Structures are given as structure tokens and as C-alpha cells.
Amino acid sequence: MKSPLRPVLGVRDLFDEALAGVASRPLRTVLTMLGTIVGITTLVITLGIAETAGNQIAGRFDAVTATSVTVRVPGQADSGRPPTVAWDALPNLTRLNGVRAAAAVSRPDGISDARVRANDLHDPATVTDRILPAVGTTADLPAAADSKVARGRYFDEGHIARSDRVVVLGSSAAQLLGVTDLGEGPAVFVDDQPFTVIGVLESTAGSQQHNLDTAVLVPYTTGQDRLQLGVPTAVLIRTELGAASLIARQAPIALSPGDHDSLQVLAPPDPAALRGGVQHDVDSLFVVLGLVSLIVGALGITNVTLVTVMERTGEIGLRRALGGSRRHIAAQFLAESGVVGLIGGIVGASSGILAVVAISIGRQWTPVLDLTLAAGAPAAGAVVGLLAGLYPALRAARMQPVDALRSGT
């Protein structure tokens, strides 16, 4: 007896049939797609904006704060003991990978701020008298505090070695004392001792962060000799981007190997954790919305495909009569719902990406989009379509050809 072959349906034929089926009712297909489009769009916008905003926040945070580490040295009750952090300990710190600059400062508490006077150069009888903090520092302070010298210069190792009577004024201190022109070599009196003003700092985010705008900065040796400024009270460190956490752990040991536990380190939170936190907050809010939209979309596809199966009963009977197996019928309806989902996913992903770019342009952000998201969203749409089409496809496949031919025209 001859054995007949199994019926076959090529992949290209299957997709041709699916596309023809989908294209035969364009308005219905578009309406069916809407749920998937809305769901995928919401998901892409959610994830894209979360990533963009997280990156934006972390980027700002990185630029200003994430490279700053401050080591606070507690006050010493026993003045006979060697200092917890010595002025000459900085080279141990600057040798560490990731340290761009470091400076030690000795800042008295607020009660012992110095009395600072300045004579008006044009009207010497006018005296400006202020109580301002006198701070002894090492030479690298502008770099370590992310500050800049607006006028003049900062003191150097030579000034420190000679204990020169020079000062650099913070921007607000210079304004308060009426020091505007360094050309004449203006002098200020700190606790009645004359000092030459050699520079004025610019007010920056770094100078504000470290309260340098109102300070009168002197070489630490001069401060020790003439203003009773003692051992370092803090060490300011500027790190490479991303190195702050590591330096925060290593700095106390480098500065005070024997007593590093007593040092207090102020370091920024991990930018990656911050970014992750921001993304998580945004994600958890809107991913739920996106998923709900997708489920609604999937239910829409299921409903419409079920109606389509009922309407095309005659076609199902015809296909069975022409040699289509149950598997072919199921495959065709699955392919149709998959195509609907895939196109919905492509349109949704495109709309989502455009929306992320538009929002980013509006906010002057740099849009950040994961490529896997752009590629995965259409695939997710196709999966939603396939899952949604599963039940209608099985219903279609279970139809008896005789019944299908009889009930459909």
C-alpha cells in the first residue's frame, strides 16, 4: 500500500498567509495593535527615562561631589601627644592611585575666629574690621578644594618654608574687607599682625562646600608661628572620577597608620548606587503601568483573534479540505497574532524611543537608551502576540473540517 506523505507548510508560506490575513482587515488590525503599542511605548519610555534621568542625576553628582573626600581629624585633648595627622603626612596620601590633589587645613572652631582689619587704600582713615576665620593650609588647597584663584596667586612651598606673612582671601572675605585690587600690594591685619594679600579665591561649588569664601588663608607654618593655629583639623582630597569610595577607605590609613580609626571620613555615596536607586524608583512606578498596558493589549489580541477565528470558520474548513493539518491552522493563527504583536512592538518601541529623545531634548538631557531595550521591545511585543494568540489558535485547530465547512461560507 502506498503511504501518503505528511502535509507540509513552508515558513515563507506561513508568514505570507499570516501577513495576508492580518492585512485583510487593516482597521481591525490597527485597533488590535493599540494595546500592544501603548504597553510597549510605556515600557520603553519608562526604562529610557529612568536610565536617562538616573544618568543625568549621577552625572551632576559626579561632577560636583563625587570626587571630594574629606578626612576630619578630631581635636586632641593631650597636647603632648604627637598629632593624629602630621602636616608632612600628605605625601603618603598623594601617592595613592586615584588622588588628584590633597591639602591639609587647620581651622580653629568658630569661637576663636581672628580679628581681621584692612585699611582703605584710597582713604587710609577708613578701617574695615571683621571677625573672620583664619585658616592655615598647605599649598595645594585650590586644587584639593576644587577652587580657583580669581586674582593674584596662591602661596607655594617657598612661602610655607619661610613662614611668610602672606594671605589669600576667600571671595566673600575680600569683599567684606574691601580688597579689590592686588596691584598695590594691599595688607590686612590679622590679630593686629600685618600680612600681604597675594591672592583672592573665586567662589566655586568646591569653595562653598568647604567654607572657604569667608576664610583668610595663610601658610600653615605662618599660622602656627603667628596665629596659634595648631595641627591639621581636616584633610581635603580631590580624587579621580569613581575613585572616591576607594580613597575614602585608604586615606585614614595613609594619613595616620597608627590611629586611623579615630579619623572621620566624609565620602560621597556610590554614584552607581545612586543611579541605581533613581532608576529603581522610577522603574518600579512605571514598569507596573507598562505591564498592565501590555496585559490589556494581550487580552485585546486574544479577543479579536477569537472573533476572527469565528468569522473565518469557513476559511478554516477550506484550508483543512485543501490539506492543511490542525498544526498548520494553529500555526497560521499564532503567526497572525505574533505578527500583530511584533508590529505593535516595533511601533511601540519606535514611539517610546522618540518620546525619550523628545523629553530629553526638552529637558536638555543626554538621552541614554539601552540597545537591548530597543531590540527587545519588538521581541516582547511578538511574545505577547504569540501568548495572546495561543488560545484562539487552539480553538481554530480543534475545529472539525466538516463542521467548519458547513457553518462557514
Place this chain on the structure above:
Amino acid sequence: MTPPVVELSDVGRVYDSDPPVHALRDVNLRVSTGDYLAVVGASGSGKSSLLNILGLLDRPDSGTYLLDGVDTTRLDDGQRTALRGSKIGFVFQSFHLLPYRSAAENVAMAELYRRGDRTQRARRAEATLDRVGLAHRVGFRPDRLSGGERQRVAIARALLGEPALLLCDEPTGNLDRANTEAVLDLFDDLKEQGVTLIVITHDDDVSRRAERRISIEDGRLSEESG
């Protein structure tokens, strides 16, 4: 010797209802290659049950059915589907054309589930449309065709791939007199070309054009002479 295209031996079909309905009783039928046969009978006589079994759309409860030498009662569902697709061409009363496909695409569907060259399919479909006199309607969708033309497209679809048996279920039931005549003339031509035809009908005018007339009543067949 060439085996008959159709050989039914003691075929019976009973529908499970209360009481059970004996749609076919001990049916014996031989149809040879090139036969043109009409099955006539009143409504409820068993015509559709016979058509469904002949078309491998249903299984008999008893007896054997050999189609082109293959014992179909021993085949599983997938094998019966493949045999149906390769050996039988169907023509239905309501045409069963896909409204969103052109005439040529509707005809080409007959080969969709068979192994074959995809690129040749369209060419063969057009040639078959030419064979039924519709070469000028290749790209037309069904809604732009007359009833007679639609049925000729359906006949072209049934003829594609040279099936062993053309099974027609009330093929002129939705046609006016002129189109009925045109379709019957086409059947005469196909008979001349050696196509094996079984036409199920309740119309005596249609059955009279056939070479053999089989009457069915209460599930039993009887062949009318001459």
C-alpha cells in the same frame, strides 16, 4: 490493471444521537478514472455524509474505503489530511473563496500544503485559470467576479495539481441558469480531458448531464441504468 479511483465496500455511518441516525448503510461504490458520476437524493438522504467520507472529511463506522488504491481506514489524521490535499479537489456550493485574495492566489492555495516549487505555483495557477476560461480575471478579487466566474475559480483551484478525484457539492446551487449551463459545459470538457468527477446534487437537470446517476435514499445507494 489500474485500480479504481474510489472503492467503497460495505461502508456504514451512524451518528450518535437519540435515536441513532443511520446516515449510510452498506454502501458499495466503484468509480474508475475518467468517470463522471452524479449522486442525487432528497434532503437528509445521506448525500452529505457520502461526500464527507469520499472527501476524507469524515470516517466511516464500518466498511473500507480505498482512494486511488490507498486504504484510508488505516490512516491516521495527518496521513488522511495529506492524502486529501494531494488526491481530492473540492468544489463547494458557496465557492469558499478568500475575499482578500486574487483569483490566482485563491487557486494557488490548493498547493499551499503540498511539497513543491513556490515560484512555479503562481504560474500553474494562472495556467489553470486559463483552462477554465478565466485568463482575463487572474488579478481580480472575488467581489469583482460574477457568481459563475467565482465557481470557475473554485473549479480551477480544485483542478490545480491534477487531483485523482474532483468532488463537487451542489456546484450549481448558487448559480442562475446561464451560469449553471456554463459550469456543466466545463464539467463536460473536464470529462473529455479524463478528469474523474463526482457531483452531489438534488437538481435533476444537473444529474442528467452525468455519465452515471446514483440515487441515494435513506442511506442506501442504487445506480440508475442508462
